Amino acid sequence: MNHFRHRIPCNVPSTIFRNISRRVSGGNGSHKRTMLAWQINAYGDNSNLKLAKTQIPVITKKNQILVKVEAASINPIDFRMRDGYGATIFRQTRKFKDNVPEFPLTLGRDFSGVVAEAGKQVTHVKEGDDVWGMSYMKQGTHAQYVLVENDEIGAKPRNLSHVEAASIPYxxxxxxxxxxxxxxxxxxxxxxxxxxxxxxxxxxxxxxxxxxxxxxxxxxxxxxxxxxxxxxxxxxxxxxxxxxxxxxxxxxxxxxxxxxxxxxxxxxxxxxxxxxxxxxxxxxxxxxxPIMLETDSLGLVRGGVSAGLQMIQKSVKLKNRFHWVFASPHKEALQHVQMLVEKEQIKPVIDKIFAFSELPEAMAHVEMGRARGKTVVDKFC
CATH class of the missing domain: 3.40.50.720 (NAD(P)-binding Rossmann-like Domain)
Structure with missing residues (x-):
């Protein structure tokens, strides 16, 4: 069922990675450690994507987990966010939840990797575990490390590689x-x-x-x-x-x-x-x-009202049987899907695989809208 049609070797110069630790600890020097991340500093096309050296995230809450990313996928939401889709809501959410600036912004929603460090309230995964999951409403997974929370992560299916696993969580x-x-x-x-x-x-x-x-x-x-x-x-x-x-x-x-x-x-x-x-x-x-487009166009309040009226009209027409769906993390879902994957009732469907250094090309491939299954970025060297 897997479709590995295209693989591009990782060609980021190894010298760039010289100072990046393979294991991140919570010690006093962790804030000085750096990683590579694909980031944007303004909304626009793929030319705004830049490979930047930035600090590895630091755990500040007891329910957080730091993951070393081995593979991540590209989803349509990624190039839409690159263009500015949902900027109004995402900006307010990040400010309220984590009080972080809008830019630089790392895109990417799902991942497969290894736990580098876990907060004190995390009990279902531990350092060194192979995991998969989804980063929701904050800095994304197109980076060598990502910081996630308890309900956004689970054990990676044992029968999948990191590339295969990264195609599924979002x-x-x-x-x-x-x-x-x-x-x-x-x-x-x-x-x-x-x-x-x-x-x-x-x-x-x-x-x-x-x-x-x-x-x-x-x-x-x-x-x-x-x-x-x-x-x-x-x-x-x-x-x-x-x-x-x-x-x-x-x-x-x-x-x-x-x-x-x-x-x-x-x-x-x-x-x-x-x-x-x-x-x-x-x-x-x-x-x-339409809520993202409406709030981007009309602002948070007017856009929310406009989208709400549209929802009411559709709901009345279909007698409360019409619903808009907004993806959200769910630990039970990850566990349930893990079980089905290990029983081989669900298999990854992968269209193409790109290297971390070729992430903009991977984004462009998904943007064409012709993919069969998922596009995955591998070898976060």
Missing amino acids: VAMTVWTALCTTAGLRPENYHGKHVLVHAGAGGIGSFAIQLLKAWGAEVTTTCSSDAKQLVMDLGANHAVDYKTKNVKRELRQIGKFDVIVDGVGGQTEEYSLGLLKHSSDAKYLSLRS
Whole structure:
């Protein structure tokens, strides 16, 4: 199931890494230690990404864990944030939570690596453990070290390499937040349900198909014609070419859906709303909330009100069955997915692998929007 189509060797000069410790301690000198991180100092295109030497984060809270990153993935949220998407909300969140400046900003949401140091309240992982997880609403994972909290991290599946493991946490947290937290359902509730997953060949879709099949759901997905075999191999029961002349009619012929997971929005949402069953427990789960765009455009208050009114209109139209999804960390989800991965019910789907030194090229590859599965950055030398 793994798709390792492209590997680029790490070619960052070794002299740059000379002063970077392989093991970080909480001793008096830890604040002087440095690492490399891909950062931006202004919003814009890939030319703003710079490889910078910066301080390794220092644990300041008892629930924090410092992780040496071995691999990280690129998600669409990364290049959108590079462009300034969500800057208003992220800026306020970082200021309120950690009181840190907006720039320099390190992007990247998920990772696989090794625990370098753990706070006193951390009990489920320890120094030296192989771990995976997600950095949420703060400095990201496109760096040699990342600081995360208790609920953002778990034990890496034993049967995966760091590259394979890094492809999963962010999409796993997004899909879990949609299917469980937002929909209010448990994994056992999905047995026998008919679920539509839009864009099944992408990172979110390829994971969602496998997770739902592991839970016993019947899964229909949309994809391009050249991705049909991939999504069927992942477990989809039906695959519809989204470029067909009447995709709504083809989907309706398959039957209406108990749950729809929509990571596309726009015209896809317009024709999909009518495909949801009329039952009160049917759920339309949209990953395309306008709140970031609205607050960026109108400010925190006016943008929040505007997005809220849109939510009310959709919710009334679908009788409270329409929901926007916002990814959030969840320790139980990581543990559950770890179990399914180790049982080989979920496998990583990787499109291309780039070296740490080639991270801007990896970002550009994802931005093209043609990836089958995930793009991973390896060898954080």
